[in-house]
Amino acid sequence: MGPPLWRQLQLTAQALAAIRAGTSGSAAFEAVEPALRPGVQALGFQALRWLGRAEALRRQLAKRTPPPNADALLCTALALGWDADNSPYEPFTLVDQAVEAAKRDPATRAQGSFINACLRRFLRERDDLVAATNHEPVAQWNHPRWWIERLRRDHPRDWQRVLEANNQQPPLTLRVNTRKTSQGLYLQTLSAAGMAATPVAGSGVQLARARPVPQLPGFAEGEFSVQDSAAQIAAPLLLDGLRPGGMALPSRLDPARDASGAQPGPGGPVQLRVLDACAAPGGKTAHLLEYAGDMPIEVTALEIDAARSRRIGETLARLDLSATVLVADAVRPEKWWDGQLFDAILLDAPCTASGIVRRHPDVRWLRRESDVEQLALQQAMLLAALWPLVRPGGRLLYCTCSVFRQEGSHQIEAFLAHNTDARLRPSPGHLLPQSGGNARGVPDNGLGEHDGFFYALLEKPAR
Numbered sequence: 001m002g003p004p005l006w007r008q009l010q011l012t013a014q015a016l017a018a019i020r021a022g023t024s025g026s027a028a029f030e031a032v033e034p035a036l037r038p039g040v041q042a043l044g045f046q047a048l049r050w051l052g053r054a055e056a057l058r059r060q061l062a063k064r065t066p067p068p069n070a071d072a073l074l075c076t077a078l079a080l081g082w083d084a085d086n087s088p089y090e091p092f093t094l095v096d097q098a099v100e101a102a103k104r105d106p107a108t109r110a111q112g113s114f115i116n117a118c119l120r121r122f123l124r125e126r127d128d129l130v131a132a133t134n135h136e137p138v139a140q141w142n143h144p145r146w147w148i149e150r151l152r153r154d155h156p157r158d159w160q161r162v163l164e165a166n167n168q169q170p171p172l173t174l175r176v177n178t179r180k181t182s183q184g185l186y187l188q189t190l191s192a193a194g195m196a197a198t199p200v201a202g203s204g205v206q207l208a209r210a211r212p213v214p215q216l217p218g219f220a221e222g223e224f225s226v227q228d229s230a231a232q233i234a235a236p237l238l239l240d241g242l243r244p245g246g247m248a249l250p251s252r253l254d255p256a257r258d259a260s261g262a263q264p265g266p267g268g269p270v271q272l273r274v275l276d277a278c279a280a281p282g283g284k285t286a287h288l289l290e291y292a293g294d295m296p297i298e299v300t301a302l303e304i305d306a307a308r309s310r311r312i313g314e315t316l317a318r319l320d321l322s323a324t325v326l327v328a329d330a331v332r333p334e335k336w337w338d339g340q341l342f343d344a345i346l347l348d349a350p351c352t353a354s355g356i357v358r359r360h361p362d363v364r365w366l367r368r369e370s371d372v373e374q375l376a377l378q379q380a381m382l383l384a385a386l387w388p389l390v391r392p393g394g395r396l397l398y399c400t401c402s403v404f405r406q407e408g409s410h411q412i413e414a415f416l417a418h419n420t421d422a423r424l425r426p427s428p429g430h431l432l433p434q435s436g437g438n439a440r441g442v443p444d445n446g447l448g449e450h451d452g453f454f455y456a457l458l459e460k461p462a463r
């Protein structure tokens, strides 16, 4: 028998209170005991997706904000129960169990009767209370007001469907490790295990139903990684048709050439020198190595955060791949660079993560508008520091998992205006998140349902 619902609600509310106090969602759910974590995280994600509505309802029910723990419990119950059609439990059960949760926790016991009174009134007057909050944009869209306004400015035609997509559950998308198997073979493996899936991107598969990842066939053997299909564009976009040091490299990455093997140089085969400048946890580093296949490639994975850099090693070890991992600040090449130019640099820059809020529903509530400015500044510094490290004829792929133009198209427009030796190659630009009805509206979308992303491929002309 699973844990009682009141206990799960208690833990969900505690996680919500921690997130409201500034803890990241992953840390807040990580703190829940492992046996209860999946259930609590599922409830917590749903509560975060509807928190704007819940807070507006709470204001209808109580003019004064209750203490943080009581408020978090109240908002958790309201977020889960405001929409009867999508509530995970009967609203009556939810209210009974939330009241039980309040009574059993010393941190909320004193507000037990108040919570009971609010939630019983909510059950009686739900439709009227919900209608009274409909005019509030934060309640309607469940994002902070500044976020809604920025999105509206940045994407005047699409902002509503982006906000809607952000509140949907994303699909589970995998990238097949083409060094070990193929997209077609892995689809057959899934089908044999009774798991429906469809091909997406070049080597991705999207599962019809999400499942615990370690239970998928081939996980321990490194046959796949979890990666959204928009993120799977990076490696092919950067590497396709690229030649090391300006020399012709016959490989599948250069379809114009035959496949007779790499050109041997004086010291052995010519290798592509690739830098992954912001690499942890190593998802794209691994894809670069997988995608290169038999082509000689040398990848340096740079990461400023030592703890996060350890995850690069773990990612590569599971997939049987190897790269040089350095812990250093990409903005300070004098500290880590050996002076040899790179054929290609991937700059997957730190950003607001505004494109992946459907996977991380806490992000929208944790960010401040001033973060956009600050991150855009960091991105500009990274671009400026790394561009001189690209050889003539080489490339730099700039990407962020953001839908905000300041971290995407505006950033690149400013860069191009100041760097006349940079050319923009054909690039996807802003990819807006696709979900459910949105994705169906784009029948030829080879990425299927995907997160929001931005890509700009910059080339330095050969001398």
Ligand SMILES: C[S@@+](CC[C@H](N)C(=O)[O-])C[C@H]1O[C@@H](n2cnc3c(N)ncnc32)[C@H](O)[C@@H]1O
Pocket: 277, 278, 279, 280, 281, 282, 283, 284, 285, 302, 303, 304, 305, 308, 328, 329, 330, 331, 348, 349, 350, 351, 382
């Ligand atoms: C968007 S994440 C990278 C995700 C990674 N490319 C992947 O696909 O798994 C950005 C990473 O850049 C790191 N970072 C931020 N500033 C950096 C800097 N100045 N130098 C190197 N790494 C940096 C962050 O710690 C974070 O791990």
